[in-house]
Amino acid sequence: MTRLLKNLLIASSMSLTLTAQAHDLLVGSYTAGSSEGIYRYRFNSDSGQIDPTPLQILMSENPSWLTLSVDKRLLFAVNENGAGNGQVSSFAIGKDGSLKALNQVPSLGDEPTHSSLSHDQRYLFVANYGVLPAPGGSLSVLPVDRNGHLQASVQQDRHKPSGVNPERQTGPHVHSVVSSDDGEYVFASDLGADKVFVYRYDGASPKQPLSAVEPVSLPPGSGPRHLLFDRDGKHAYLTLEMSAQVVAFDYQDGKLAELQRLPLTELTDASARAAGALHLSADGRFLYVSNRGTANELLVFAVDDKTGKLMQVQRRSVEGDHPREFALDPTGKFLLVANQKSNEIVVIRRDPRSGLLGETVQKLAQDAPSDLKFVN
Numbered sequence: 001m002t003r004l005l006k007n008l009l010i011a012s013s014m015s016l017t018l019t020a021q022a023h024d025l026l027v028g029s030y031t032a033g034s035s036e037g038i039y040r041y042r043f044n045s046d047s048g049q050i051d052p053t054p055l056q057i058l059m060s061e062n063p064s065w066l067t068l069s070v071d072k073r074l075l076f077a078v079n080e081n082g083a084g085n086g087q088v089s090s091f092a093i094g095k096d097g098s099l100k101a102l103n104q105v106p107s108l109g110d111e112p113t114h115s116s117l118s119h120d121q122r123y124l125f126v127a128n129y130g131v132l133p134a135p136g137g138s139l140s141v142l143p144v145d146r147n148g149h150l151q152a153s154v155q156q157d158r159h160k161p162s163g164v165n166p167e168r169q170t171g172p173h174v175h176s177v178v179s180s181d182d183g184e185y186v187f188a189s190d191l192g193a194d195k196v197f198v199y200r201y202d203g204a205s206p207k208q209p210l211s212a213v214e215p216v217s218l219p220p221g222s223g224p225r226h227l228l229f230d231r232d233g234k235h236a237y238l239t240l241e242m243s244a245q246v247v248a249f250d251y252q253d254g255k256l257a258e259l260q261r262l263p264l265t266e267l268t269d270a271s272a273r274a275a276g277a278l279h280l281s282a283d284g285r286f287l288y289v290s291n292r293g294t295a296n297e298l299l300v301f302a303v304d305d306k307t308g309k310l311m312q313v314q315r316r317s318v319e320g321d322h323p324r325e326f327a328l329d330p331t332g333k334f335l336l337v338a339n340q341k342s343n344e345i346v347v348i349r350r351d352p353r354s355g356l357l358g359e360t361v362q363k364l365a366q367d368a369p370s371d372l373k374f375v376n
Contacts, residue, residue, distance in 0.1 A: 021044050021045055021046045022042055022043070022044060022045075023042070023043045023044075023045060023329065023330055023374050023375070023376055024040055024041070024042065024043075024055070024097040024374070024375040024376055025040070025041045025042070025043045025050060025336075025372065025373070025374055025375075026038060026039070026040055026041075026066055026075065026099075026372070026373045026374075026375060027039040027040075027041065027338070027345065027366060027369050027371070027372055028063040028064055028065060028066045028077060028369070028370050028371035028372075028373075029062075029063065029064075029366065029367060029368050029369050029370055030062050030064060030080070030340070030367075030368035030370055031060075031061055031062050031063075031368075032062075032368070033343075033367045033368055034367045035366070035367035035368050035369075036057050036058075036059055036060075037057065037058050037059050037060030037061070037063050038057070038058040038060050038063050038066070038075075038077060038091075038099065039054045039056075039057055039058075039366070040054060040055045040056040040057075040058075040097065040098075040099060041054055041055065042055055043329060043336075043374070045329050045330060045331040045333060045334065047361075048329075048333070048334045048347050048349060048361040048362060049347070049361070049362055050336075050345065050347065050362060050364050052364060052365075055097070055098075056098060056099060058091070058099055058101065060077060060079065060089060061079050061081060061087075062079050062080040062081055063077035063078070063079055063080075063089065063370075063371075064077075064078060064079075064080040064112075064113060064370040064371060065077065065078045065080075065112075065113060065114050065115060065370070065371050066371045066373045067115045067116055067117060067124070068373055068375065069117060069121055069148070070117070070121060072093060072375050072376065073092065073093050073148070074090060074091070074092060074093065074144075074148040075090070075091040075092075075093055075099060075373075076088060076089070076090050076091075076115055076117075076124055076150070077089045077091070078107065078112035078113065078114065078115050078126060078127075079104070079107075079112065080111050080112055080113055080129075080370075081110070081111070082110040082111050082131060082132075083110065084110065085106075085110075086106065086107035086108070086109050086110050086111060086112045086128055087104050087105065087106060087107055087112075088104065088105055088106075088107050088112060088115065088124065088126055088142060088150055089101065089102075089103070089104040089150075090102040090103055090104070090144070090148050090149060090150050091148075092148055093375065097375055097376070102147070102148050102149050102150075103149045103150055104150070105142060105150045105151065105152060105153075106152075106153070107126050107128055107140055107142075107153070108128070108138065108140045108153045108156050109126075109128025109129075109130055109135075109137060109138045109140060109156070110128060110129070110130045110131060110132065110135075110137075111128065111129040111130055111131050111137075112126050112127065112128045112129070112140075113127055113128075113129040113175060113176075114126075114127040114174075114175060114176040114177060114226075115127065115177070116176075116177055116178050116179060117144070118179060118183065118186075118201060118203060118209070119179055119182075119183025120183065120203050121144065122143065122144060122203050122209075123141050123142065123143055123144060123203070123209055124141075124142045124143075124144055124150065125139065125140075125141060125142075125177040125179075125186060125188075126139070126140040126141075126142060126153075126177065127139060127174040127175055127176050127177045127188065127189075128140060128174060129173050129174060129175060129191075130171060130172065130173060130174075131173075132171065133161070133170040133171030133192075134171060135158065135171070136158065136161065136171030136172040136173060136192060137158070137171065137172045137173040137174040137175075137190070137192065138156050138157060138158045138172070138174060139155075139156065139157045139158075139174050139177060139188045139197075139210075140153045140155070140156050141153060141154055141155040141156070141209055141210060142154070143206070154206060154207060154208070154209070155207075155208050155209060155210060157188075157197070157199075157210070157212070158172055159172040159174070159188075159190050159192075159193045159195070159197055160172070160193060161173075161190075161192040161193050162192065162193050162194040162195075162220060162221075164194065164220040164221040165221050165223075165242065168191070168192065168223065168242065169191070169192045169193075169194070169221070169223070170192075171192050172190050172192040172193050173190060173191040173192035173193075174188050174189070174190050174191075175189050175190070175191045175224070175225045175226065175241070176188070176189045176225065176226045176227060177189075178227050178228065178229070179201065180229060180233060180251065180254070181229050181231075181232070181233025182233060183201060184200065184201055184254070185198055185199065185200060185201060185213075185254040186198070186199040186200075186201050186210055187199075187216075187227050187236075187256075189224040189225055189226065189227050189238065190224065191223040191224060191225060191241055191242070192223075194217065194218045194219065194220055194221065194222055194223065194224065195215045195216060195217055195218060195224070196215060196216040196218070196224055196227060196238065196256065197212065197215045198212070198213045198214060198215055198216065198254055198255075198256075199211060199212055199213065200213055200254065213254055214255075216256045218238075218240060218247070219240070219243065221242060221243065222240040222241075222242055222243040222245065223240055223241040223242030223243065224238055224239070224240055224241070225238075225239045225240065225241040225275060225276065226238070226239050226276070226277060226278055228278060228279070228280065229251065230280060230284050230303070230308065231280075231284045232284075233251065234250065234251055234252070234308065235248060235249060235250060235251060235259075235308030236248075236249045236251045236256055237249070237278055237280075237287055237310075238278075239275040239276065239277070239278050239289060240261075240275055241273075241274060241275045241276070242273060242274075242275075243273060243275075244263065244264040244265050244272070244273035244274065244275045244291055244293075244295075245261050245262060245263055245264060245275065246261070246262050246264060246275065246278065246287075246289050246299075246301070246310065247260070247261045247262075248260040248261075248262075248308055248309055248310055249308075250308065259307070259308060259309055260309050260310060262301075262310060262312065264289060264291040264295070264297075264299055265291055265295045265297070267294070267295060269294065271293050271294045272291075272293045272294045272295040273291075273293060273295075274291060274292035274293035274295070275289065275290070275291050275292075276289075276290040276291065276292050276323060276324060276325070277289070277290045277323070277324070277325045277326055278290070279326065279327065279328060280303070281328060281332060281352070281355060282328070282332055283332075283352075284303060284305070285302065285303055285305070285355060286300060286301065286302060286303060286313075286355035287300075287301040287303055287310060288300055288301075288326065288328070288335065289301070290318070290323040290324075290325075290326060290337075292322045292323055292324070296317060296318050296320065296321055296322065296323060296339075297315055297316060297317055297318060298315075298316050298317075298318055298323065298326070298335075298337070298357065299312060299314070299315050299316075300312070300313050300314035300315075300316070300355055300356065300357060301313065302355065313354075313355065313356065314355075314356050314357060316348075316357045318337045318339055318346060319339075319346055319360055319363070320337065320339030320341075320342035320344055320346055320363075321339055321340070321341040321342035322339060322340040322341035322342070323337045323338065323339055323340075324338055324339075324340040324369070324370050324371070325337075325338045325369075325370060325371045325372055326338060326372065327372040327373065327374060328350070329374060330374055330376070331352075332350065332352040333349065333350055333352060334347055334348065334349060334350055334361070335347075335348045335350050335357060336348075336372050338366075338369035338370060338371065338372050339369070340368050340369060340370055341368075343365060343366060343367050343368060343369075344363050344364060344365055344366055344369070345362075345363070345364045345366050345369055345372070346360060346362070346363050346364075347360065347361050347362040347363075347364070348360050348361070349361055
């Protein structure tokens, strides 16, 4: 082998190693303070370090939730504004990871907090939380054109609240909208109604892509928040924000059958009950759930691969205040927490085999972080 060829092979190997180590991390945030919108950072999956100098900052008002297209070429951000000014923004992602604004449209609701794409990528489903009881929250359906531009909403649904909690449930409050694994059904978790509303999806019906079917009722005053499905689409998991619980379901053909309901805290004070985000590890063996309020913890559950049931294996402090969202890095070796009220992103080491969370390796100052998404 010639020296030139050997050097080329070494250089190629180094390039592949560097590529494997570096990942683009997008951070959404609230902009009432010093934050400017969406931040693009470089994350090193060997060291667990976020480079503190952003690669890019995009001016955007309250981009509290970020949604990536399947091919990672488009980004959608809900702009969590009230007073009839809820918006949704779309961005193109370049080959170098850079973000370019495409357009912005009204969400037709107040405080949009979550969004997701239909499996065929034709529609963006938006959860308008709606802090005030009137008109309250709603579900909006926004078409997405071939170039990633958002179109005006073609459908909006508002649910009947349960009224159980006079402070938080006198109006509907849609907190998340997700699709089943096969894309045939869409599930809207409504904190104000104590229900998960179920819709059949028909992408060929442009005037009304969603048609309602039988909803899923949860305990009165529990406040359903975020729902996710496992890799094979046979089980689903839901956080109940107000009762601080996680629910496991069997799933088949648009129907969720409750398997298990577990508490996230032993504290009886209502201030310690504020269940938030939940995410599965890439291999589906572990479920991670955050509880905010005065608890400020992450709970780790082992997932039974046959039944889908959960067993708690760890409880860990997030070392901050109000873990609104968190994310596992692409290697599964680290878990990153967006501590909204203590203004920082905390990086925690993770053992992929045991699922357990270990030492904290970094605390990065970031004003009011609300969501974390890895692009590559």
